[in-house]
Amino acid sequence: MNTIEIGNRIKAAREEKGLTQEELGIRLGLNKSTIQRYEAGKILRIKLPVLESIAIELNVNPEYLALKTDDTSPRHSSHIIDSNATILPQDNVHIIPIYESVSAGFGAYADDYVVGYMPLYIVSEEEAKNTMCIVVSGDSMYPKIENGDKIQVLRQDWAEDGQVVVALIDGENGVVKKIKYSDDKITLVSFNPEYQPREFVGAERDRIRILGIVKTVIKSL
Structure with missing residues (x-):
């Protein structure tokens, strides 16, 4: 090279x-x-x-x-642009890093943990600054999120009921789950029925730390 x-x-x-x-x-x-x-x-x-x-x-x-x-x-480009395609404003296209795992993405930002970059159309500059992509491992969220899929994540420390989130359990175990709130309880739900929901009641709710919400699932052909 x-x-x-x-x-x-x-x-x-x-x-x-x-x-x-x-x-x-x-x-x-x-x-x-x-x-x-x-x-x-x-x-x-x-x-x-x-x-x-x-x-x-x-x-x-x-x-x-x-x-x-x-x-x-x-x-010069060998790519043919579809005449029916919608041209998006270049100012709203941002180059977003892809991290190899949940723990790598949120625990450290060294280049060693970045496996690639992806252009994403994001209107808000603030949202773009807090966006990352992560490669998902495992099948607990199958069939909506499969092993090897990339997820677009917006970093924030809160989520609404029913959203898919990236969360830490006990400060170490990073997971991608659907979050449910009820009374004095937080439940982390997998899409795959083979995985049982995990419930955190009362003071146990403090074991959960929300790191971000999943905005989009990006699949490879």
């Missing part, structure tokens, strides 16, 4: 779009120094999901940035 040439192309595309390194970093969820290292070719291997995210933000062909095409035009 010729990271120096890749860096030159990133820099040229960034400057053409009129963004500073800091502004591009904010859009990608990266700091300015990381962008500087990319453009200087000091990172010897750039993950392809990262390159794709940069290309989307700079509105260039990902293959151009990755040096996978002989075409030297950054705007």
Whole structure:
């Protein structure tokens, strides 16, 4: 991977779009120094999901940035756009990190726990800042959420009755469940009937900490 040439192309595309390194970093969820290292070719291997995210933000062909095409035009694309497609405002498309698990996403934000990035259309800037995607493990929420699906999560410490949430039990066990409130009780419900609901009554309710609500389930073909 010729990271120096890749860096030159990133820099040229960034400057053409009129963004500073800091502004591009904010859009990608990266700091300015990381962008500087990319453009200087000091990172010897750039993950392809990262390159794709940069290309989307700079509105260039990902293959151009990755040096996978002989075409030297950054705007060239082999993708055909459906004439009936709705074009969404670019300002509302945000690059959201994908974490490998619930615990990784909410417990630490190091790059090592990020397995990729995904462009999502989110109107609210504040909501975009508090949004992440997480890869789900297990089948307790089958069939609506399957093993390997990605969930779009809005970080917040409360939820309404019946919402699907990401929660911590006893500060350690991260789970994705439907939450139910009744009288002096919180119940965490799985969609899969093979898993029994878990009830937390009275003071036991303090064992539950809501980390966020699930907004969307993203499935792979």
